[in-house]
Amino acid sequence: MKAAKFDYTKTNDVAEALSVLTAEDGDSKVLAGSQSLGPMMNLRLARPDRLIDIRALDALKAVTQAPDHLFVGALVTHAAIEDGILPDVTRGMIQHVAAGIAYRAVRNRGTIGGSLVHADPAGDWPAALRALGAQIVIDGPAGTREAAIDTFQLGAFTVALEEDEIVRGVRVPALSGSARWGYHKICRKPGEFAESIGAYVCDPESGIARLVLAATEDAPLQLDTAAAAIAQNDGAKFDLDAARMALTETGETFDPFKLRMHAVALHRAVAQAYGA
Amino acid sequence: MSDETKTITLTVNGESVTKLVDARTHLVDFLRGELGLTGSHLGCEHGICGACSVRLDGDVVRGCLMLAIQADGASIETVEGLTASGEVADLQENFVERDALQCGFCTPGMLITAAELLREAAPKTREEIREFLSGNYCRCTGYHAIVDAVETTLTQRLEKSS
Numbered sequence: 268m269k270a271a272k273f274d275y276t277k278t279n280d281v282a283e284a285l286s287v288l289t290a291e292d293g294d295s296k297v298l299a300g301s302q303s304l305g306p307m308m309n310l311r312l313a314r315p316d317r318l319i320d321i322r323a324l325d326a327l328k329a330v331t332q333a334p335d336h337l338f339v340g341a342l343v344t345h346a347a348i349e350d351g352i353l354p355d356v357t358r359g360m361i362q363h364v365a366a367g368i369a370y371r372a373v374r375n376r377g378t379i380g381g382s383l384v385h386a387d388p389a390g391d392w393p394a395a396l397r398a399l400g401a402q403i404v405i406d407g408p409a410g411t412r413e414a415a416i417d418t419f420q421l422g423a424f425t426v427a428l429e430e431d432e433i434v435r436g437v438r439v440p441a442l443s444g445s446a447r448w449g450y451h452k453i454c455r456k457p458g459e460f461a462e463s464i465g466a467y468v469c470d471p472e473s474g475i476a477r478l479v480l481a482a483t484e485d486a487p488l489q490l491d492t493a494a495a496a497i498a499q500n501d502g503a504k505f506d507l508d509a510a511r512m513a514l515t516e517t518g519e520t521f522d523p524f525k526l527r528m529h530a531v532a533l534h535r536a537v538a539q540a541y542g543a
Numbered sequence: 544m545s546d547e548t549k550t551i552t553l554t555v556n557g558e559s560v561t562k563l564v565d566a567r568t569h570l571v572d573f574l575r576g577e578l579g580l581t582g583s584h585l586g587c588e589h590g591i592c593g594a595c596s597v598r599l600d601g602d603v604v605r606g607c608l609m610l611a612i613q614a615d616g617a618s619i620e621t622v623e624g625l626t627a628s629g630e631v632a633d634l635q636e637n638f639v640e641r642d643a644l645q646c647g648f649c650t651p652g653m654l655i656t657a658a659e660l661l662r663e664a665a666p667k668t669r670e671e672i673r674e675f676l677s678g679n680y681c682r683c684t685g686y687h688a689i690v691d692a693v694e695t696t697l698t699q700r701l702e703k704s705s
């Protein structure tokens with residue numbers, strides 16, 4: 268199908284983008300890579316009155332390194348991350364994740380910020396950045412604020428972002444040399460949205476251990492108790508039964524097939540982290 | 544500044560084009576409807592099938608997920624351009640040789656996507672070729688012959704350059 272009619276605005280000024288979002292009536296939407304909004308408009312699941320093309324906003328393309336994190340601008344594409352153009356602060360994790368998103372033609376346009384805001388339950392960035400404990404940097408009429416990723420995604424396709432705010436970028440914590448990570452995506456075809464995602468990050472130096480399950484019907488699920496135990500045992504006791512147990516202990520209910528698949532995703536992510 | 548229509552100027556297959564477009568018109572509708580370049584096909588129009596693949600400033604993209612208005616100032620190459628320049632001549636020959644097309648609907652997208660892989664001129668396994676082409680659907684061939692054609696072209700190019 269074809270998109271319904273809309274107005275189109277392009278700007279290279281953040282303040283102007285924000286003022287278009289706030290000032291005018293009707294339903295305005297930010298357009299980044301168009302790899303999620305595009306399909307939704309073509310299917311008429313989304314019918315915004317106005318699109319604000321933000322691809323010319325240089326502030327959202329910045330990549331800057333600090334001692335404890337890497338700031339990645341919202342407009343940085345999956346392809347740029349896949350190609351390893353960014354400084355590697357995650358011991359290769361974000362590069363690995365980027366390469367597994369969709370297909371090269373989609374990665375060439377799709378952005379990390381768009382993925383976070385779109386908040387598909389099976390999205391790769393919401394899962395991977397949750398495991399890394401990233402911070403989201405947000406611009407709004409009142410200035411810039413930061414939000415922890417743990418509270419940013421409220422549910423499937425829902426994030427804690429006001430209508431007059433845009434995501435400027437994301438702070439990705441730098442992992443130490445002794446950190447480990449694992450990321451396992453189960454899908455029937457390379458590049459497809461996942462049926463299940465297991466993500467695990469542990470950094471003994473900062474004491475961080477995070478285990479995340481995604482591609483449920485909701486926001487990614489964080490399994491803190493299991494993560495702490497895994498880190499303590501260097502992954503040794505985290506077999507499939509333990510993964511299933513950890514899932515049951517979250518209080519969520521899964522059908523037997525999904526439970527099995529999610530347990531496999533978590534187990535493989537942890538096994539990858541410990542080189543098993 | 545906020546418009547339902549806009550005049551855009553872009554380069555298509557090396558030629559400069561200026562046209563008035565509706566904001567809602569995606570790139571492939573523009574290429575097909577306004578410029579008569581019907582090599583880029585539309586299958587799903589939501590990013591899944593890859594029939595609409597075109598090159599934007601040198602990179603392969605989904606032509607159905609990009610607005611024509613966004614191509615203002617950009618350089619677009621379609622399968623017509625890649626054919627005229629001879630960049631994919633060997634690949635096209637191998638497609639014919641290996642019967643890598645039947646109805647031909649997916650072929651332009653396959654060629655443009657494979658061209659991106661071939662450009663690296665690095666050895667690839669069949670598995671890697673399959674993975675790279677996994678975003679392009681073919682409803683006829685069963686893919687085997689397409690992978691053959693791409694693999695043969697890659698081997699020939701690597702032999703030539705060594």
Ligand SMILES: Cc1cc2nc3c(=O)[nH]c(=O)nc-3n(C[C@H](O)[C@H](O)[C@H](O)COP(=O)(O)OP(=O)(O)OC[C@H]3O[C@@H](n4cnc5c(N)ncnc54)[C@H](O)[C@@H]3O)c2cc1C
Pocket residue numbers: 296297298299300301302303304305306321327341342367368369370373376377378379380381382384385387389390391392432433434435458459460461589590591
């Ligand atoms: C065939 C196909 C397969 C895919 N497979 C996968 C996959 O396996 N894994 C995966 O994770 N993703 C997948 N995707 C989605 C892809 O990663 C998208 O790029 C991503 O979800 C959205 O990024 P975008 O830049 O394209 O955003 P857009 O589509 O432009 O925007 C998405 C939403 O975010 C909003 N938005 C965008 N940027 C900002 C910003 N800076 N501030 C505020 N709001 C903003 C928009 O208003 C819109 O609501 C797939 C897409 C396609 C077409």
Ligand code: FES
Pocket residue numbers: 584585586587588589590591592593594595596605606607608
């Ligand atoms: S028509 Fe664009 S991907 Fe199918």
Ligand code: FES
Pocket residue numbers: 643644645646647648649650680681682683684
């Ligand atoms: S040859 Fe018919 S779809 Fe590929």
